[in-house]
Amino acid sequence: MYRVDINSDIGESFGAYKIGMDEEVVKYISSANIACGFHAGDPMVMALTVDRCLKNVVSIGAHPGFPDLLGFGRRNLDASSEEIKNYVIYQIGALQAFAAIRGTKLQHVKAHGALYNMAAVDEKIAMAIAEAIASVDRNLICVGMANTAMERAAEKVGLRFAYEVFADRNINPDGTLVSRKHPNAIIHDEELACKRVLRMVKEGGCEAIDGTLVKVKVDTICVHGDNPQAVEFAKKIRETLEENGVDILPMGEFV
Numbered sequence: 001m002y003r004v005d006i007n008s009d010i011g012e013s014f015g016a017y018k019i020g021m022d023e024e025v026v027k028y029i030s031s032a033n034i035a036c037g038f039h040a041g042d043p044m045v046m047a048l049t050v051d052r053c054l055k056n057v058v059s060i061g062a063h064p065g066f067p068d069l070l071g072f073g074r075r076n077l078d079a080s081s082e083e084i085k086n087y088v089i090y091q092i093g094a095l096q097a098f099a100a101i102r103g104t105k106l107q108h109v110k111a112h113g114a115l116y117n118m119a120a121v122d123e124k125i126a127m128a129i130a131e132a133i134a135s136v137d138r139n140l141i142c143v144g145m146a147n148t149a150m151e152r153a154a155e156k157v158g159l160r161f162a163y164e165v166f167a168d169r170n171i172n173p174d175g176t177l178v179s180r181k182h183p184n185a186i187i188h189d190e191e192l193a194c195k196r197v198l199r200m201v202k203e204g205g206c207e208a209i210d211g212t213l214v215k216v217k218v219d220t221i222c223v224h225g226d227n228p229q230a231v232e233f234a235k236k237i238r239e240t241l242e243e244n245g246v247d248i249l250p251m252g253e254f255v
Contacts, residue, residue, distance in 0.1 A: 004201050005162070005220035005251040006238060007031040007143070008230065009063055009112065011049035012040035012072075021231050026052055028234035030250045031059045031220065033110045033143075036091035039065030039073025043094075050098045059250035060099055061143070064091035065112030073113035074180065081128040084115070088132035096136070107252040108162060109133045110143035111150075119150045120176055126153035134159055141255055146217040147175055162251045163217035165200050167193045167237055168224055173208045175216065184209060193233060194240040197221055201246055220251050 010022040011034040019040060026032065032053050035041030041049075053060050064087060065073030079087070092109060099106055111119055111129055119126040130153035133140050142159045144150035154161040168187045170178040178185040187193050200206050200218050208214050223234045238248060 002201055002246040003249050003254055004218055004241065004246055005030050006223065006234065006241075006248055007033055007061070007110070007164070007220050007251075008223050008234065009033045009035070009110075011035045011045050011063075013045050014040055014042040014069075022049060022052060024231040025223070025234050026056045026058055028231075028238045029058055029223070030248050031061060031107060031252075033061050033063035033108075033112070033222075034095055035063050035065070035112070036094050038067045038087065038091055039069065039071075039112050046095060046098050050095070050102060050104075054102060054104060059107040059252055060095070060104065061108035061110055061141075062092045062095045062106055063110055063112050064088045065115050068114075071114075073115065076114045076118060081124050084125055084128040085132040085135075088129050089136055092133065092136050092140075106137070106140060107250060108141035108143050110164070116144070116150075117177065119153075120145055120148040123149045123153065126150045127156070130154050130157040130159060133157075141251055143220060143251075145175060145177075160255050162219040162255045164220050164222055165197070165206065165216050165218050166222045166224075167197050168229075168233055169222075170209045171206060171214060173210055173212050173214065175208075175214050178209050182209075188229065190229070190232060190236050194237055197237050198240060198244055198246075201241065202244070219255055 066077040126149035142154040
């Protein structure tokens, strides 16, 4: 039996600025990574997004990033381990409060953008994130890619770890994400994305940008909420998986 979670980064609008198509994307996912006000999002959007997730029976997770609104959290920041740990604690706590007053809990934590990518290769940053999560709630699932510093840090701290792959991103031969600065970083072809996702789930392999086959582990599939094709991607990927005997469940039900 195959089972997998579909996640998306949502709640990234703020103030007068609308980012993503959350109201549509949320219909096709099983877990949501909600921005917590540092790279995007604001208190009004966080409250609305939690309500939207509850209405659609979507599990909730915090999506902490660097305090870099102008760069959307996608620029590397020179921050100490202590700073990163407190950034993550602060953001988890903010979303946790919105969840608590609605009678629900957070399921997971997934770092955003540059923080996510740096934590994949930097042991100190990964440990800061893992320690932050554990200090708030050891029941929270840490989300990241296989064979990364983030996976090792989660294991050291004793957190459950959900292995993530990306439906709309190309990968390097070492399994890391291709930089967004590269012209082929994003996959725009729906059919290609669906074939890649199905292969990752059923065969545990994915073709890297140079054509080599990379072994992957899959608990959750990310469809980016700010991708213009996010709604169609999420809908088509969910349909493809279900048509091929894959159950879609929140990661908390099987990780």
